[in-house]
Amino acid sequence: MMVLSSARADRLSDAALLAAIALGEPDACAVFVRRYQRQVYGLALTMCSDPTTSEDVAQQTFERVWRHAANFDGRRASVRTWVLMICRRLAIDAVRLRRSVPLPPEAIDPLLPPAADRMPEDRATDASDVVAVRLALGNLSDEQRRVVLLASLGGHTAVEIAEREGIPIGTAKSRLRLGLTRLRAELGTEQAAMGTEQAAMATERATVDTEQATTGTERATTGTESPDPDTRGRP
């Protein structure tokens, strides 16, 4: 086992930290928990409502991280996204197992206060990412935002959403499709507005803090998505 001081682990990028975890470095695990526990527990609590269930889900999330750290695929997801996807899947399973009501519709509105109000709490995340997502969600119509959040944070199927919202299933699907497509466009615009420098930094964060280059010509590497098939089955 390599020896990695807590101070050094603190300075590692997410992906490098995950690699250190895969090598069995306990300090890296502690740093990782400190870095992500608020976000993971916050997502679990948002989806499960119940604190006890949420803590179980958050703890299981980190257990999955420890187990699968060596298999993380940095080409397909940022570490943060990967961890949150694991948490989401576990939360959906937990809620369904307990037959409780996942993300009741009335719970959606509090998720979207003015983005700036949330800034001080967003310590583990890159604030610009969080603000961009919340602003983009805020720019959807109320109907689109509700169905998108019910699907994403609630884990509801289109049929369930249709029943809950009292709308035809075709309408639910249409709102989901339009909402997600518009969200993608909004986030794409936001990304472009970040400017070259920030976009480059974002790309770098999404990588393993590395870049591949050919002589004289740099080209980006390894930096996109990676779902855990356990949490998402898309290719």
Add this chain to the structure above:
Amino acid sequence: MTDLCSVVDDRAAELALDIVDEPERTELLAHAESCERCRRTLDDLADTADRILLAAPEVEPPVGFESRATAVARDVTARTGVPAPAKPVRRSAVVVAIAAALVAIIGGVAIGGIGEPSTPAATNAPALGGSGELASAAGDHVGEAAIVVGSEPILVVSLDDAKVGERYECHLVFRDGTTIEVGTWAPRGPNHTWSIPIDRAALDAVQLVVADADGSSVATADLT
């Protein structure tokens, strides 16, 4: 375009949000796996769907959560063992971690998934190759270097206090004294790490030399 392509088009948002029930979900994803058009459609939307999770607020977990979650890590390690580096020599932690990340990434290509702990790929399993500490002419530690050996070898270099705006050239030196330039690197900040694919023949290199734009040596690392 097949009938399944039409279904994927219709249900792309639901697939991206992972709310399609089985067995349809598996059927559509299996189709997308082999259909570049559908795969691209899903990837585009899935990236957006994943980012929605950031909208959830951060919440301080209950007291003691951190220690409990960390204790689980010790249990997992005790039960499952720790994947050891392929070459157990003393290495710098940072570069080992980064290089190991690349090993995992490259391994992911060969193994093709994340759901379960991987088994070593039958061939081309990535491993850590030669590595060493970068030292200045005065002998001070100024960074690290490591080679990840996979289907395409990659050189990983980390230079402490790298100067933003400076361009660094990396040269590999062979036992017979010959050298090859492997690339030029423009750090975006101090402690920036850089990686570059290298030719398999370069695996025989015994030393890395990092030079500034004037060609003056900044640091060297013996790759062992």
